[in-house]
Amino acid sequence: MQGPLIDTLARQGVTRRTFLKYCATLASMMALPPAAGRAMAEAMAAARRPSVIWLPFQECTGCTESITRSHSPTLEGMIFDMVSLDYQETLMAAAGHQAEEARQNAMKDNAGKYLLIVDGSIPLGVDGAYSCIGGRSNVDLLKEAAAGAAAVIAVGSCASYGGIPKANPNPTGAVSVSDIVKDKPIVNIPGCPPIPVVMTGVLAHYLTFGSLPELDAKGRPKAFFSETIHDRCYRRPFYDQGKFAKTFDDEGARQGWCLFELGCKGPVTHNACATVKWNGGTSWPVESGHGCLGCSEPDFWDAGGFYKALSVPADPLKIAAVAAVAGAGAGVAVSFANRAKKGAARKAHEPITLADLEK
Amino acid sequence: MNELQFLTWVRGPGLDIAVGIFLLGVLWRLIEIYTLGRRKDLAAPRHAAGASGLHTVFRRSLSPPGMLKRAPVSYIGGYIFHIGLAIVVFLFAPHILLVTNLTGLSWPGLPSQFVDLVAVVTMATMVVMLVDRINKPAKRFLSTFEDWFAWAVTFLPVLTGWMAVQHLVLPYTTMLALHILSAEILLVVLPFTKLFHAFTLFGSRWYNGRANAQRGVPV
Numbered sequence: 344m345q346g347p348l349i350d351t352l353a354r355q356g357v358t359r360r361t362f363l364k365y366c367a368t369l370a371s372m373m374a375l376p377p378a379a380g381r382a383m384a385e386a387m388a389a390a391r392r393p394s395v396i397w398l399p400f401q402e403c404t405g406c407t408e409s410i411t412r413s414h415s416p417t418l419e420g421m422i423f424d425m426v427s428l429d430y431q432e433t434l435m436a437a438a439g440h441q442a443e444e445a446r447q448n449a450m451k452d453n454a455g456k457y458l459l460i461v462d463g464s465i466p467l468g469v470d471g472a473y474s475c476i477g478g479r480s481n482v483d484l485l486k487e488a489a490a491g492a493a494a495v496i497a498v499g500s501c502a503s504y505g506g507i508p509k510a511n512p513n514p515t516g517a518v519s520v521s522d523i524v525k526d527k528p529i530v531n532i533p534g535c536p537p538i539p540v541v542m543t544g545v546l547a548h549y550l551t552f553g554s555l556p557e558l559d560a561k562g563r564p565k566a567f568f569s570e571t572i573h574d575r576c577y578r579r580p581f582y583d584q585g586k587f588a589k590t591f592d593d594e595g596a597r598q599g600w601c602l603f604e605l606g607c608k609g610p611v612t613h614n615a616c617a618t619v620k621w622n623g624g625t626s627w628p629v630e631s632g633h634g635c636l637g638c639s640e641p642d643f644w645d646a647g648g649f650y651k652a653l654s655v656p657a658d659p660l661k662i663a664a665v666a667a668v669a670g671a672g673a674g675v676a677v678s679f680a681n682r683a684k685k686g687a688a689r690k691a692h693e694p695i696t697l698a699d700l701e702k
Numbered sequence: 703m704n705e706l707q708f709l710t711w712v713r714g715p716g717l718d719i720a721v722g723i724f725l726l727g728v729l730w731r732l733i734e735i736y737t738l739g740r741r742k743d744l745a746a747p748r749h750a751a752g753a754s755g756l757h758t759v760f761r762r763s764l765s766p767p768g769m770l771k772r773a774p775v776s777y778i779g780g781y782i783f784h785i786g787l788a789i790v791v792f793l794f795a796p797h798i799l800l801v802t803n804l805t806g807l808s809w810p811g812l813p814s815q816f817v818d819l820v821a822v823v824t825m826a827t828m829v830v831m832l833v834d835r836i837n838k839p840a841k842r843f844l845s846t847f848e849d850w851f852a853w854a855v856t857f858l859p860v861l862t863g864w865m866a867v868q869h870l871v872l873p874y875t876t877m878l879a880l881h882i883l884s885a886e887i888l889l890v891v892l893p894f895t896k897l898f899h900a901f902t903l904f905g906s907r908w909y910n911g912r913a914n915a916q917r918g919v920p921v
Contacts, residue, residue, distance in 0.1 A: 408895055561704075571874060585795045585813050611706060611875040637706070646710045653878065654796035655803035657714035666722030666730055674733025681738060 349388035362388070369547055372540065372619065373556065373566035386551040393550070394449050394457040395429040396488055400481040400663065401474050401508045401517055402463025406499040407433045409536035412622070426458070426546065432476075443477050450491050458549070459492035459527075461485065461520050464501040464508045468516030478528075482523060489524040494555055496530045498542060502530035503562070504641035511645045521562060525668045530555050531562035535638035538619055541567045561641065563613070572609035575617035578602065596632060606650035607634025616640040709879040720886035721804075728901060735902065739902065750919030758911025758921055759904050775834040775920025779827045784825030790817055790860060814867070821864045828857050853895050858884040 352362055366387065367380035375383075399407070411434070428434065429449035430442065431660060437445055443591030447599055463481075466473035489495055497520040500506040508517035521529050545564055547558045556564040573579065581587070581601040581677055588595035601607070609617075612635050616627040628635055634650075637643040647657025703711070703717060711898060750763075767778045802808045811817075815897035832853055835841045862884050866877035914921045 408703050435703055515807070553754075573874075574869075583814050585811050587795065603796070611709065611878070641704050642707055642710075646706050647713055652796070652799050653709075654800050654802075655713075656717050656800075657710050658718065660718045660721055660804070662718055662722040667725040669728035670726030671733060673726070674730040674737070676728070677734045678737035 344374055350393065350505075354697065366547075369540075369544055373544055373564070375566075379551075382507055383547060383551040387547060392427040394453040395426045395428050395460060396433055396446060396457055396492075397428060397460040397462070398484060398488055399432055400461065400465050400485070401515065402499065402501050403507075404433055405536040406462040407431070409534075410498075410539050429457075439477075446488075446646035450488060450643075454491040455492065456493050456545075456646040458487050459495045460498055461495060461502040464505045464519060465523060466508065466515035466517050468514070470488075473515040485520065485523055489527055492527055494528045494530065494549070495520055496532060496542075496545060497562075499533050499537055500533040500535045500638055500641075500643070501685030503533040504533065507644050507681055509642070509644075509700075528555050530558065530564060532559075533563060533568075533641075534614060535636075535643075537639070538567070538615055538621065541615060560680070567615040567619075568613040568639065570613065570615075570618075572612045572617050572629070573607075573613055575576045576609055577617070578629060589680075593633065602629060602634040604652050605634050606648065606652055607636030608640075608643070608646065608649075608653065609635040610653060611643055611646075612637040612640055612643075658693065705873065705875040705879060709875055709882070712732055712879050712882040716883065716886055720889040724889040724893060727890075728898075731898060732901060736905070743913075743916050745916070747916050749916040749921055750915070753911070753918060753920035755828035755908035755912035755915065758914070759907045761911075761921070762907050766912055775831060779831045779834070783827040783831065786820050786827065787856070787860070788822045790824060790863070793817065818864065818867060825857065825860055825864065828853070828860075848895055851891075852895050854885070855888045855891055856897070859888055905908050 349359070353359075363384050363680055364379070366384035367377075368376070370380035370383050373510060386620065432442065435442060435445070449616070463474075465471070465481045465485055470659075471482040474481045476484060482503060501508060501517070502520050505513075505517050505519045505522075508515055509519075519531075521531070521653040529546055533543060534541070541569075543562065544567065545556060546630045548554075548564075559565050559568055561568075573582070576582075578596075578599060578601050578670070581599070582603055586595065586598075586600040587604040588600045589604060590596065591605065603610075607629065609629065620627045620630070636649050642647070651657065723784045752836060770777050789812065794817045795814065798809060798811050802849065835845055835849070835853075859881060862877060862881035866874055866881050869877075871877070872880070887899075911921060
């Protein structure tokens with residue numbers, strides 16, 4: 344299916360008008376100037392489909408599920424028709440040696456030009472033996488594929504930051520893509536799973552401008568990750584008014600009040616859920632009544648419990664009781680010492696007699 | 703360590719250590735102070751109107767005659783920032799949640815915008831009082847390192863907390879972690895500095911009032 348994207352889309356019954364609207368929406372979502380929508384449309388319409396190799400490592404396939412959920416009927420899915428997805432274990436028809444051959448061919452034919460998408464973390468424990476594909480370890484496959492890639496896109500929190508496999512105590516020695524690949528541009532698209540339009544938005548940016556979008560300090564596209572969930576949350580006014588749901592089924596919860604006290608991590612989580620929403624703009628976790636888990640932040644799994652408010656202790660106090668007893672003990676001991684000192688002083692006290700004064 | 707791990711540390715092990723040292727210090731010092739004791743005063747007590755421990759506890763909250771005019775900043779500013787601190791610390795919803803989580807006690811909070819305003823007033827008052835301490839030769843002469851240090855560890859939690867809420871300078875996560883850390887530093891130093899007056903204030907007033915009442919002197 345080589346050829347300009349616009350032809351591919353036309354074959355699928357997508358009109359030019361719909362396509363332009365999609366590009367304009369995408370451009371505005373990424374905070375690009377209005378003219379960028381047209382530029383994007385032109386560039387993408389004429390684009391030759393770049394080769395994409397998608398490597399799955401220690402993952403749950405949730406990221407792939409997420410991106411396929413955007414497939415129909417929304418346009419996000421169609422944008423994927425514009426890339427040549429040459430290797431994706433979950434989606435491809437080929438298996439076994441044929442699949443591996445497809446990967447090798449894509450790497451050879453598009454050396455230095457293909458995009459490498461990775462989902463899942465990379466285990467380094469026991470020489471990477473915890474996760475192997477076709478008898479080769481993930482770390483080995485990643486190094487080989489990254490060497491010829493134009494850029495690497497780490498999809499999901501596992502590939503971006505290690506994710507759940509890296510959760511304490513990290514039995515497999517899981518690391519992120521950026522821990523291994525040091526010499527290629529890397530875009531992190533964290534989330535568990537990430538928002539489909541963020542994935543397609545980054546691809547569209549790459550196709551349009553030939554470069555990766557502007558990234559924040561954690562390698563995430565600023566267009567989608569520069570604001571916190573809390574700042575964009577439609578329940579924010581309730582936080583400001585001090586109206587909180589105390590349990591998941593109380594009056595506050597029914598009134599749609601703030602979920603901060605139920606452990607919402609919105610204040611420390613950077614993502615676009617509150618604005619882009621999920622499932623074609625249907626809803627998102629907070630709208631459905633559950634606090635944000637903070638899934639697009641590094642090590643969210645070990646951030647003190649999903650149902651504990653940010654202002655309460657992450658762990659039960661362990662040494663406090665012991666310290667209180669020790670403090671009381673020290674106080675009693677010191678008071679005995681003080682009493683002994685007073686007693687000794689009293690005993691040592693010699694009254695002054697007349698004879699002393701006459702000396 | 704990224705900022706979320708920093709936040710998780712200050713909410714976890716950091717808080718544990720800080721509360722531990724706080725409890726240890728408070729119990730140690732309170733027990734030590736109250737077991738010091740005093741030999742029984744064998745003189746017959748004199749009685750005078752308004753002379754008792756309780757009277758002194760209240761009377762010392764008011765300025766002595768003429769002093770309000772001589773040191774208005776100390777008295778008015780002192781009132782404003784102490785009340786402000788009490789409102790910010792005990793009536794801000796996330797703070798109440800912390801106490802509820804630790805002790806099970808709970809009470810209603812105030813709207814965050816009002817607490818925000820109180821925080822600004824408190825900080826402004828504290829800055830004015832610091833400037834007054836620097837400007838007045840007598841106050842400056844009497845100030846030791848501990849006075850400046852106590853001011854700083856009291857001011858920083860208010861400043862970082864307000865900055866976290868207002869999203870100033872640093873990302874919220876980092877600022878919140880710094881806020882909690884600064885509050886933990888306050889907890890750690892409180893039992894061992896003059897800030898311990900939070901616990902001994904009324905006890906020492908009562909003691910002085912009682913001792914003087916024995917002699918028939920209302921202080």
